[in-house]
Amino acid sequence: MIRFILSDLRRMWAGALVVVLLVALAVALGVAVTLQERGLRLGSARAADKFDLIVGAAGGPTQLVLSSVFLQAAPLPLLPGETLQKLSSDPRVKWAAPIGFGDSVRDQPVVGTTTTLIAETAKGFADGRMFAQEDEAVAGAATDLAIGATVVPMHGLAGESTHQHADVRYRIVGKLKPTSTAWDRAILVPIQAVWHIHGLGEHDAHDEHDHHGFDADAALHEDWSDAELPGLPAILVKPKTIADAYKLRQDYRAAPTQAVFPAEVLTALYATMGDARAVLAAIAIGAQVLVAAALILVTVVHVGQRRRQIGALRAFGAPRGAVFALVWGELMALIGAGVALGYALGWGVSAALGAGFTAKNGVVLPVGFVPEDGIGVLALLGFAALLAAVPAWRAYAEPTVDALRA
Amino acid sequence: MLALSVADLSVAYPGLAEPALDVAALDLGAGGCLAVTGASGSGKSTLVNMLTGLARPSGGRVAWGGVEISALGEAARDRWRAANVGLVMQDFHLFPGLSAVENVLLPARLARAASVAVRTRAHELLAEVGLSRPEQPVETLSRGEMQRVAVARAVLREPGVIVADEPTASLDAASGAAVADLLLSLAARLGSTLVLVSHDPRLIGRASRRVTLAGGRIVSDEGAAR
Incomplete structure (x- = not known):
């Protein structure tokens, strides 16, 4: 089954690459906003630490x-x-x-x-x-x-x-x-x-x-x-x-x-910057919604391109679960690769921006993940799993004859 | 091997006055060999879809070995087909990127039925149909070789029924003859009931029973008494 997925991805590598990059960029945007905001907050709190x-x-x-x-x-x-x-x-x-x-x-x-x-x-x-x-x-x-x-x-x-x-x-x-x-x-x-x-x-x-x-x-x-x-x-x-x-x-x-108290002034400042962060977060969410829409399109096209293949698999007796697993597994492999790449990319961008900030202002922005970020990853993958299940389920919904003729 | 019993089979499509298929009765003994022929649009493909359970008729019944597949749901028909039917189609439906032997094994693997014995058998079958390199990617095979891989795939799990839909139509004469030989000899050796749908006279001529369709109805039935 894994061989089947890999050979299919190899065959349609250009499309697969676009999907992975699309997911990666959307994830990276959100990750970079989160990490940057966290780094700025922690970095300036540390800078003000000695200033009672x-x-x-x-x-x-x-x-x-x-x-x-x-x-x-x-x-x-x-x-x-x-x-x-x-x-x-x-x-x-x-x-x-x-x-x-x-x-x-x-x-x-x-x-x-x-x-x-x-x-x-x-x-x-x-x-x-x-x-x-x-x-x-x-x-x-x-x-x-x-x-x-x-x-x-x-x-x-x-x-x-x-x-x-x-x-x-x-x-x-x-x-x-x-x-x-x-x-x-x-x-x-x-x-x-x-x-x-x-x-x-x-x-x-x-x-x-x-x-x-x-x-x-x-x-x-x-x-x-x-x-x-x-x-x-x-x-x-x-x-x-x-x-x-x-x-x-x-x-x-x-x-x-x-x-x-510098800490108090900074808190008030964050409250102000919080609005800016909310705007950034909204932009990041907007980008993610766009990408989710693009993903839905991609999954529909993904299944559309493979209707004949799926029809043939069913005609030759592939069970419902196997067809579902093939379509779902392939989409999850793409999305999973995109999420992993996105986190790496987001971290890289944040680290680069942080280094630039440090060079200019001396304040070191700690760029790093915290355990709670794991929940974010799981939520993202959970959403992707649900999203990928729709075309995977649809792959079996149409009569075999129609799929074969597609 | 399974015996076929068709009664009052009709397939109608919305907007069409006449049914696409209307077969009052068609019976075939277990292990028999039936050729179905007719002009384009005569209802051959529709009949194949009904006999293999790929689609459900509007009325009547199709039974194989006493199992009335026309009464089964979509998933149950898929399961029945996986267990009982070897399908060979005009355009092969092989999966590029996989080797010849991987293609032969794919349905068995997806059904989690690819035991060591089945894998050994896949290699034996490929040798039997004349493919010396089982690891060769299917997209590099000739059309005749592709159809022979498809035949090996169809018979891998020793189905009770082999249904071949225009198996020689996209092949040259020599390749077509080789595929026809294979289908007939493998069906005979396995004792499978063989249904050939074709308008290739050389293939039709080798079947003991020949049915001709026109306008969805059987207009001639030769060899029924034999």
């Missing part, structure tokens, strides 16, 4: 999260410098660290921050050590920089740099292990250096083109309890307990500040 509470100037919470967690290049309003001092001395806070944006090196963001933030959020050093003076920097795992390299920061966010800070050079002294987040693409420098380059945090006049405040050998001071601090785009806060986190958010959510 972010305090920024009053404004849009989404932009605050996108800028600080995903290092998206967009100007943020500044919050008063004393907020950092207040937070640092708050008994509910384990630690609080400023995040300063504004410079970039070849599209890689330069982020000013503290040794505490790096020690607490990164997974340790792959090579080298922490920065210890103003001209030292730590490179993220996905940057193209090695220990010992020197970089000249451009003023302006990644992608929109305006001019070089010509007399400022950072030396890379450490390279971090990968964290699968956007911070892998960043060059981390002391926030003190950022302030000094831009002439901030000092009492003298602000002149961007004169970096007289930047002192390459200056030691780092990360205790700002009695300093006058400049405005800050964002502060990452690690509360001591969950209860503290909620109280802190309550205290800092009113103007001139805002406090957000």
Whole structure:
């Protein structure tokens, strides 16, 4: 029986190939949408994992999260410098660290921050050590920089740099292990250096083109309890307990500040993206309905092409069950091959898109199947089994004589 | 071997005033050899369909060895035919992509009846009908060889009845004669009742009983008394 099916498929290989590809493309579309959405959700949740509470100037919470967690290049309003001092001395806070944006090196963001933030959020050093003076920097795992390299920061966010800070050079002294987040693409420098380059945090006049405040050998001071601090785009806060986190958010959510849980903002964002996903899913379902219709056509043609053959089989005494099994088995072989190919194709497309996304944003999208996907496969094959049964049943429905004459 | 008994057989199609087939009585002893002839449209093919149970008559009865197949349902007739009839048709109905021996065995395999003995017999039959290469794909055979494969397939399970519908019509004279020899000798050896439908005079002439149809009716019946 298997030989009969194989020889029939060999004989009509072009048609068989079209059916397999048709099924594969429809399945791949659905699989890619599902995997991509799942990867984006898991990947960004992981990226925000270390970011418990972010305090920024009053404004849009989404932009605050996108800028600080995903290092998206967009100007943020500044919050008063004393907020950092207040937070640092708050008994509910384990630690609080400023995040300063504004410079970039070849599209890689330069982020000013503290040794505490790096020690607490990164997974340790792959090579080298922490920065210890103003001209030292730590490179993220996905940057193209090695220990010992020197970089000249451009003023302006990644992608929109305006001019070089010509007399400022950072030396890379450490390279971090990968964290699968956007911070892998960043060059981390002391926030003190950022302030000094831009002439901030000092009492003298602000002149961007004169970096007289930047002192390459200056030691780092990360205790700002009695300093006058400049405005800050964002502060990452690690509360001591969950209860503290909620109280802190309550205290800092009113103007001139805002406090957000990135996880909560992302959830709201997914709700918005959920609509987009629903549209994508609808498109995928629409494509599958079209393919189901095409499959019905194909199965009808499949049986139509073989009416004479089926008639002959019956005339020579093939039992009803055998004829049903032949037609059904052949269609299921085609659909099964298509489904398998479709899952492989969908995974491949998702992995490629994910790799592209990672190259661009640093966030790793985990593309993979979960056990529940098995239920989807079974449901699909179950539907196909029912669909294939219709022509298989019809193959026996017409009188043998009519089938023979077809 | 099975005896045939036909009584008051009629086949009518909607929209046609006259029945396509109207046979008051036709009996054939077990192991007999009947040739049915007649012009195109005389009702030969309709009669074959009724005798093999491929279709049901509008009225009357067809019985083989006491089994009234005209009263059986579609699936039951298919089962009866599988067990009792070896069919040979004008255009062979072989399955391309399969070898000669696979074609001979296919109906038995689908009926799950391809025992070792049956498989051995398939090879013996192919040798007997003169095919030296049983593994040769059927699409590479000559038409005469194809029909001989079809004959081997028809007799594989030693049917009580062999029905051949225009078995020589698409063959040249020599191949046709060879196929006719095979059908007659195999039927005689197996003791099968043989029904030949043909307008090939050389084939008809070799049957002991010859019935001629015209307009769906038997207009001549030779050799009935023998």
